[in-house]
Amino acid sequence: MMIDLRSDTVTKPTPQMLEAMLNAKVGDDVFEEDPTVIQLEETAAKMFGKEAGLYCPSGTMTNQIAIKAVTESGTEVICEKGSHVYYYEGGGIMSNSGASVKLIEGNRGRITADDVIKNINADNVHFPESRLVVLENTANRGGGSCYNLEDMQSIAAACKTHNLFLHLDGARIFNASIAKNYSPSDIGKCFNSISVCLSKGLGAPVGSVLLGDKGLIKKARRIRKVFGGGMRQAGYIAAAGLYALNNHINRLVDDHKKQTHRINFKIM
Numbered sequence: 001m002m003i004d005l006r007s008d009t010v011t012k013p014t015p016q017m018l019e020a021m022l023n024a025k026v027g028d029d030v031f032e033e034d035p036t037v038i039q040l041e042e043t044a045a046k047m048f049g050k051e052a053g054l055y056c057p058s059g060t061m062t063n064q065i066a067i068k069a070v071t072e073s074g075t076e077v078i079c080e081k082g083s084h085v086y087y088y089e090g091g092g093i094m095s096n097s098g099a100s101v102k103l104i105e106g107n108r109g110r111i112t113a114d115d116v117i118k119n120i121n122a123d124n125v126h127f128p129e130s131r132l133v134v135l136e137n138t139a140n141r142g143g144g145s146c147y148n149l150e151d152m153q154s155i156a157a158a159c160k161t162h163n164l165f166l167h168l169d170g171a172r173i174f175n176a177s178i179a180k181n182y183s184p185s186d187i188g189k190c191f192n193s194i195s196v197c198l199s200k201g202l203g204a205p206v207g208s209v210l211l212g213d214k215g216l217i218k219k220a221r222r223i224r225k226v227f228g229g230g231m232r233q234a235g236y237i238a239a240a241g242l243y244a245l246n247n248h249i250n251r252l253v254d255d256h257k258k259q260t261h262r263i264n265f266k267i268m
């Protein structure tokens, strides 16, 4: 058997996950009537101590919606130079939100509260208005590096002081929480919005959830529709994500043990 190590996205559902998909109760999610999608959104939100969630087709979409919800043309996003939101999302910050980007050279994809503070623009007509900070945990181009809880907390405090929104690209947040031994609710307290991928190490075929307070998610739902991400009987795929949240998080412990033997390959 060949094992494809290009990415943790190259997965297929287990028989149990497929069974959960087949048995899903569904409705039209654009009318907010799909019980499985609602259950997935509520389950994910509760884990991170957030008020609400929004199921989307991809992590690119959850990130781009989160950015668009709090920025506008003439504002600026602060992030690390290899951030997925900047490097791998086709220039979406510019084309979707018209926002500028301030890039920080971090340590394997991670930045510090000091980096954030130094990169906030002065309130002066020459500069775009600093509005949002995005962290990535684990950091993809950092080769899976992850933040300590205290560092995220310091950045969150700096953002609060300086009136900046803070978004987490948590495509692989459970890998970080397991490796560093902090809980999703510890993480939830630091961020205004969080994107979590169900289709990476968790093994669902598709989907990501965006988490935040009710006001943010209401706005995000509008933006999702404009982006073409309003789905109908999405419960069939949401069931796989829900199954993954309920059954596959602890499986990452095994993955991490195997990673000890990992050869060097380019991580996408």
Ligand SMILES: *Cc1c(COP(=O)(O)O)cnc(C)c1O
Pocket: 057, 058, 059, 060, 061, 063, 084, 085, 136, 138, 139, 140, 169, 171, 172, 197, 199, 208, 268
């Ligand atoms: C994979 C990934 C995403 C989202 O990717 P999609 O393929 O659009 O689901 C976002 N951020 C990071 C760090 C990722 O690795």
